[in-house]
Amino acid sequence: MKGHSEKACGFLADEKRAGWHDQTLWTVRLKRDKAASSLPEWEDLREQASQIKEDVLTHLADYLLRFEQQAVENGAEVHWASDAAEFNGIMLGLIGKYKASHIVKSKSMLTEECGLNHFLEEKGIEVVDTDLGERIIQFRKEPPSHIVLPAIHLKREEIGRLFQEKLNTEEGNSDPQYLTSAARAHLREKFLKAEIAITGVNFAVAETGVVVVCTNEGNADMGVHCAPVQVHCMGIEKIIPRTADLGVFTRLLARNATGQPVSAYTSHYRKPKPGGHMHIVIVDNGRSKRLGDNTFRNSLKCIRCGACMNTCPVYRRSGGYSYGYLIPGPIGSILAPVADARNHADLPFASSLCMSCTNVCPVKIDIDHQLYKWRQELSERKLVSPFKRLIMKSAGKILASNAWYNFSGRMARWVVKNLPRKLVYHPVNVWGKERELPAVPRESFKEWYKHNAQKRRTPHEQE
Amino acid sequence: MSRNKIIGMIRQNAPQSGSFSVWRKEKTETPVARLKEMFKDNLTRVGAAFSELLGKDQLYAFINVNYPDALCFEREEVWKEYQAASPDKLDKLGTVLLNGQFGVAENGAIWLDESDFPNRLIPFIARELIISLPSGQIVEDMHQAYERIDPIGSGFGLFISGPSKTADIEQSLVYGAHGPVTLTVVLY
Numbered sequence: 001m002k003g004h005s006e007k008a009c010g011f012l013a014d015e016k017r018a019g020w021h022d023q024t025l026w027t028v029r030l031k032r033d034k035a036a037s038s039l040p041e042w043e044d045l046r047e048q049a050s051q052i053k054e055d056v057l058t059h060l061a062d063y064l065l066r067f068e069q070q071a072v073e074n075g076a077e078v079h080w081a082s083d084a085a086e087f088n089g090i091m092l093g094l095i096g097k098y099k100a101s102h103i104v105k106s107k108s109m110l111t112e113e114c115g116l117n118h119f120l121e122e123k124g125i126e127v128v129d130t131d132l133g134e135r136i137i138q139f140r141k142e143p144p145s146h147i148v149l150p151a152i153h154l155k156r157e158e159i160g161r162l163f164q165e166k167l168n169t170e171e172g173n174s175d176p177q178y179l180t181s182a183a184r185a186h187l188r189e190k191f192l193k194a195e196i197a198i199t200g201v202n203f204a205v206a207e208t209g210v211v212v213v214c215t216n217e218g219n220a221d222m223g224v225h226c227a228p229v230q231v232h233c234m235g236i237e238k239i240i241p242r243t244a245d246l247g248v249f250t251r252l253l254a255r256n257a258t259g260q261p262v263s264a265y266t267s268h269y270r271k272p273k274p275g276g277h278m279h280i281v282i283v284d285n286g287r288s289k290r291l292g293d294n295t296f297r298n299s300l301k302c303i304r305c306g307a308c309m310n311t312c313p314v315y316r317r318s319g320g321y322s323y324g325y326l327i328p329g330p331i332g333s334i335l336a337p338v339a340d341a342r343n344h345a346d347l348p349f350a351s352s353l354c355m356s357c358t359n360v361c362p363v364k365i366d367i368d369h370q371l372y373k374w375r376q377e378l379s380e381r382k383l384v385s386p387f388k389r390l391i392m393k394s395a396g397k398i399l400a401s402n403a404w405y406n407f408s409g410r411m412a413r414w415v416v417k418n419l420p421r422k423l424v425y426h427p428v429n430v431w432g433k434e435r436e437l438p439a440v441p442r443e444s445f446k447e448w449y450k451h452n453a454q455k456r457r458t459p460h461e462q463e
Numbered sequence: 464m465s466r467n468k469i470i471g472m473i474r475q476n477a478p479q480s481g482s483f484s485v486w487r488k489e490k491t492e493t494p495v496a497r498l499k500e501m502f503k504d505n506l507t508r509v510g511a512a513f514s515e516l517l518g519k520d521q522l523y524a525f526i527n528v529n530y531p532d533a534l535c536f537e538r539e540e541v542w543k544e545y546q547a548a549s550p551d552k553l554d555k556l557g558t559v560l561l562n563g564q565f566g567v568a569e570n571g572a573i574w575l576d577e578s579d580f581p582n583r584l585i586p587f588i589a590r591e592l593i594i595s596l597p598s599g600q601i602v603e604d605m606h607q608a609y610e611r612i613d614p615i616g617s618g619f620g621l622f623i624s625g626p627s628k629t630a631d632i633e634q635s636l637v638y639g640a641h642g643p644v645t646l647t648v649v650l651y
Contacts, residue, residue, distance in 0.1 A: 024634055041488055048486040055483040061473040074618075080466040132640055133631035149631065156633045176635035184641055191641075192550045208614045218587045218627040218642030225584035226550040236469065243614040247606035250622075251569075261505055261570035262605070262624045265587075265642075271618030273583055284469045292476030 004350040008318035021153065022316040028149075029310045031259025032360065039251070048248050050364035053301035056239055057291060063206040063239045064282065070209025074271045076278040084114035087283050091116060091198070091231070094279060095125060098229050100195035104187075106213070106220035107131045108200025109147055109304060110233050110283055112326050116198075127198070128190045130219040132183050139166050145320030147327055148257050148306035153319055187219070197223030201234035202303070203249055204280075206241050210270045211280060214253060214263035221267050231279045232269065236287050237300040249303065252362040257305040290338055295373050299334050301363040308357035308367060314350050323347060330357035334370040337378065345383040348374035406446070413440045488606050498568040498601045499650070505571030506648055509625030510638055515598070516651040522595055525649065526560060533593060535560040536581050546581040553582065559589035565600040566648075567608045567622070573648065574612060576620030583619050587627075592643040594623070598650040 012018050036042045056063060068078045081087035087110075095103065103120075105111065105127050117127050117138070129138045133150035137143065139162055144150030151159070160174030169182045199220045203212040211232045213220045224230040240249065254260040272278035291297055309315045309329030320328035325336035325344055330351060336344035348371045357367040378384050379392065398404045416424055417440050425432040443451075493501075506513050516525055526533050534556065536542045545553070561580055563573040573594050577583055586592060602608050612620065627642030638644055 027634070044486055044488070051483050051486075058478055058480050058483075060477055061470045064473070065470065080464075080469055082465040082468055086465060130641070131631070132629045136631065149634070151631050152634075154633075156635075159632055176632040177637050179632055180629060180637040180640060184639065187641060188554070192554055205614070210614065216627070217629050217640035219640070221587045221621070222584075222641050225582075225587060236473070243609055243612070244606070247604070247609040250605050258630075260624075261508065262567075262572050262622065264509070264623070264625050264628055266572070266622040266624075268620045270615070270620075273619070282469075284465075284472070288469055288472035288476055291473060291478075294478070297478065 002324075003346040004318065004322050004324070005346070007322035007324065008314075008350075011319040011322055012317065017155065018317060018319070020155075021319060024152065025310045025316045028258060029307070029360075032256055032307055032310065033259075035255035035259040035261065039255075045248055045252055046362055046364055049252055049303075049362055050301065052240060052245050052248060053237075053363050055241065056237070057297060057300060059241075060236065060239065060291065063241055064236060067204055067206040067209055067239055068282075070207065071211075071280055072209075074209045074278075076209065076272065076280050079279060079281045081281060081283045081285070083285050084283075087114045087233070087281060087285070088116055088119040090281055091233075092120065092123065092125075094229070094231060095120070095196060098196060098277075100229070101125070102190070102193040103127045103196045103198065104130050104190055104194040104223040104227065105198040106200065106215060106223055107134060107150075108198065108233055109327065110200055110235055111198065112143065113285065114283070128187070130187050130190065130223055131215070131217060132180060132219075135183060135187065136162065143321075143326055145328065146306060146309055147304050148309075153321065187222075191222045191226045194223055194227040196229045196231060197227040198231045198233060199224060201232050201238050201280075202253070203240050203246060204234055204238045205243055205246065206239055208243060208270065210243070210268050212246060212266065212268055214250070214266050216260075216264040218265050221265060224267075224269065225273065228273075228275070229277045229279070230269065230272065231281065233281045233283065235283050235285070237302075253303060253305055256307045256360065256362045286338065296334065296338060296370055298365045299331065299338075299367075299370065301365050302331055303363060305362055307360040307362065311356045311360050313352060313354065313356070318350070323350065330367045330371065331365070334367060334374060337374055341378065341381065341383055345378045346385075348372075348378065349384075349388070406444070409444050409446075413444070416440045488604070490607075491603065493568070493603050495599060495601070498603060499598055501568035501603075502566050502571060502601050503650075505569065506625070509571045510628060510636075511571060511625045511646040511648055513648040513650060516649060519597070519651050522649065522651055526593070530558050530560070530593060533558040533560045542581045545585065548582055550584060550588070553584050553588045556585065556589040558591040558593065559585060560593045560595065561586065563594040563596040563600075563623075563648075565602055565608070565611060566596050567603075567605060568601050569604040570624055571648075572605075572608070572622035572624040574608065574620065574622055576617035578617060586621070586623060587642040589643055591645045591647070592623075592626070593647045593649060595649045595651060 071078050079090045129135050136151045145153040156174040163169040163179050167182050167186050199213050201211050202214045254263045308331050312330050315329040325332050333347035336347050351371050353368050355368040398408050563575055566573045626638045626646040627640045628638050629640035630636045
């Protein structure tokens, strides 16, 4: 399997596209900054959101049971799934129970995580993703490359060609307005026929059994209110205790995700529609195990705003697919090794540890710290490549010894200055692959300080 | 049973109770006129149009002149007709007028619940949406908004902020992704 850096190489081969990707996500980050700084209490909100989630993780079992009890009283049916297989089985069971053949789904990273679409396809059941970005990548048989902007890796011309093939749009027309209206007409047909609507869940309120879903397109609601059966799928960590807590999270989520003051639609589903059916599926899939891990527990606070991706210098310049895990970027890099440490051992290294992710996180997950912890754990478990381990070990030795440090500095300066270019920029020197090494100074800082501190001191002593 | 297995696992793994303190934003007494200004600014930001009338008695005249085809559900027989309407019938809806309960100054959102429309699909499937709102019914932020909502008062409720939108193609903003292409807010 190719690692992150090899796949990033592929992404960077198209310089123009990579530059566009980088710039576009940075613009989203700037919008986020503007929205965040418009609220003087922004930092209080982040702290409160983090504390609410702390409270949730501490009392999760009680809150889940309270939620279940309320939801059942409201007339919803609650299902529990330990893992992806059980979740997919429950969904298949519901589809069978209602004899449904037209199924629509709005955005849900959980169903991606469980491979629901693929599972149902194998059984001959089609699920139509209704978020525009998700429909685009579903047509292309691709996973999302970003959790909030699933088709951010594509250019309008590619989508124009795709829609020409799938939706019979005009050849060569890649105007976003035109393409969106074609998708609207196509998906409207799907909504009107839908028998089951599946959604993800942004927040589930323990005290009321209410499920909250936020969208800009209104696609979750189009599905839920068209279809007689609504199914909301949530990970166990989506619980929040009180209705009042929604005040905190709705103020943070859209501002931090896209810079909007709030999502266009914030829908609160409590009871099934008259004559309809409402199901809620609560999924564990490894989360309760992670809850017991003091170091990595905090990652369960994530509200999936995607801000850590937009700000990450590595994500912006390598694209979502280079991570090889369904949630890419900094948060994905700490979630992926939980799922499969062996196959994702390189992800915690796909970071400069600049801490920007931690600084924008709306629930204050210590992402950079967790990346660093993962590096240590993966090295100890010998899951990091032998070459990287050797370099790390040598670096550790050199940096721990004064004499080795001085010597290797002198060596490096001499090598870069005196050896022919070919010998310096050899394949092992990955740093020099796409960039020039910095100009070599005449002496090290240590040497410079020794001379200059001496000189400085003299005039004072003369006085 | 998975439910008991999951709950058991959570109980076993949950951290020891930490401290949790509730933060509440200090309540500010922002003047009504200022709230209205903030609300209007944010409506513009989220792509909604707005009009301001001098009183509720002007509302129907305003609608008759500007949106003669707009459907409203004040009459009981209209309400009943649409209550059990199929999605196919609702698909034909053009312009719809709904009454909002209150607005939120900080983001231009308006709260409605299922007592405000005969069928839950209506706010989403109408081609154009008009929401009328008394100008005195604007709260400052989402904290105050959730204080006002009765969390078990309705089977379905929502905040609407602007028309349906998407930017999934190259981040170009397009209105009318699925739901209403336009949202007009009429303050009175």
